[in-house]
Amino acid sequence: QSALTQPPSASGSPGQSVAISCTGTSRDVGGYNYVSWYQQHPGKAPKLMIYEVTKRPSGVPDRFSGSKSGNTASLTVSGLQAEDEADYYCSSYAGSNSYVFGTGTQVTVL
Amino acid sequence: DVQLVESGGGLVQTGGSLRLSCTASGFSFSIYWMHWVRQGPGKGLVWVSRINGDGNIISYAESVKGRFTVSRDNAKSTLYLQMSSLRAEDTAVYYCARSDTRDYWGQGTLVTVSS
Numbered sequence: 408q409s410a411l412t413q414p415p416s417a418s419g420s421p422g423q424s425v426a427i428s429c430t431g432t433s434r435d436v437g438g439y440n441y442v443s444w445y446q447q448h449p450g451k452a453p454k455l456m457i458y459e460v461t462k463r464p465s466g467v468p469d470r471f472s473g474s475k476s477g478n479t480a481s482l483t484v485s486g487l488q489a490e491d492e493a494d495y496y497c498s499s500y501a502g503s504n505s506y507v508f509g510t511g512t513q514v515t516v517l
Numbered sequence: 518d519v520q521l522v523e524s525g526g527g528l529v530q531t532g533g534s535l536r537l538s539c540t541a542s543g544f545s546f547s548i549y550w551m552h553w554v555r556q557g558p559g560k561g562l563v564w565v566s567r568i569n570g571d572g573n574i575i576s577y578a579e580s581v582k583g584r585f586t587v588s589r590d591n592a593k594s595t596l597y598l599q600m601s602s603l604r605a606e607d608t609a610v611y612y613c614a615r616s617d618t619r620d621y622w623g624q625g626t627l628v629t630v631s632s
Contacts (some may be wrong), residue, residue: 408579410561419521443618445562452625454556455560496562498619504567504576505553511561 408501412511418515419487428514429480429497435507437478441500444473444482448493457482492516519543519621526626533603539596539613539623547591550617553598555609587621603630
C-alpha cells in the first residue's frame with residue numbers, strides 16, 4: 408500500500424488560509440468516506456482534527472475544515488494562527504481492513 | 518479522561534523480539550477497535566495494525582505481516598504488539614490509538630533496532 412501524496416510544505420501569514428491536498432486512488436481516498444486528518448507538533452503525539460472527510464471532533468476550532476473530490480481530499484485551515492504551525496497528515500481506509508497515511512505536510516505560519 | 522500509555526520500547530538487536538504494551542483508562546476499552554501506528558526518526562506516520570474489541574478481527578500492514586502480532590487483554594484494558602525478527606527499518610516511535618478515527622493517541626514508545 409503506497410502512502411497518500413501530500414505536498415511537503417505549505418505556508419501562510421496569520422489570518423490567511425492554507426489548503427493541504429491528499430491524493431490517493433480509487434482504492435483508498437476515492438473509494439471510501441473515511442479520510443481523517445491529524446496535526447502533530449514536534450515531539451508530540453498526533454491529534455485528530457478531521458474525521459470521515461468533513462467531521463470535526465469536539466474541541467477542534469471551526470477554522471479547520473475538510474473536503475474531498477474524487478481521489479483527492481483536502482484540509483483547509485482558515486484564519487491561520489501561530490499555534491497552527493505543525494505537521495499535518497491525512498489518512499484513509501484502504502479496504503481489506505487496512506489503512507494508509509499521507510506523506511505529511513509541514514505548515515509554516517509566516 | 519481518556520488515557521493511553523505505551524511501554525516496552527527499548528534497544529534490541531537485529532533479529533530480536535520485543536513486546537509493547539498500551540494501557541488504557543478512562544473509557545470502555547473492550548468495545549473499541551485499537552490501532553498501532555509507528556513513526557521512524559524524522560519520518561511520517563505509518564499504519565501498523567488494527568484489532569477489534571473482541572480480538573478476533575485483526576489486520577496488519579504488509580511490512581510487518583508474519584513478524585508482528587497484535588493482541589489485547591480486555592480484563593487488563595491493555596493492548597499488545599509482539600514484534601519479532603526485528604529489522605533496522607522497524608526503528609520508530611510506536612503509538613497506540615483508539616478507534617478507527619484514532620481519536621486518542623498515547624505518547625509513544627521508542628523502539629531502536631541495531632546490530
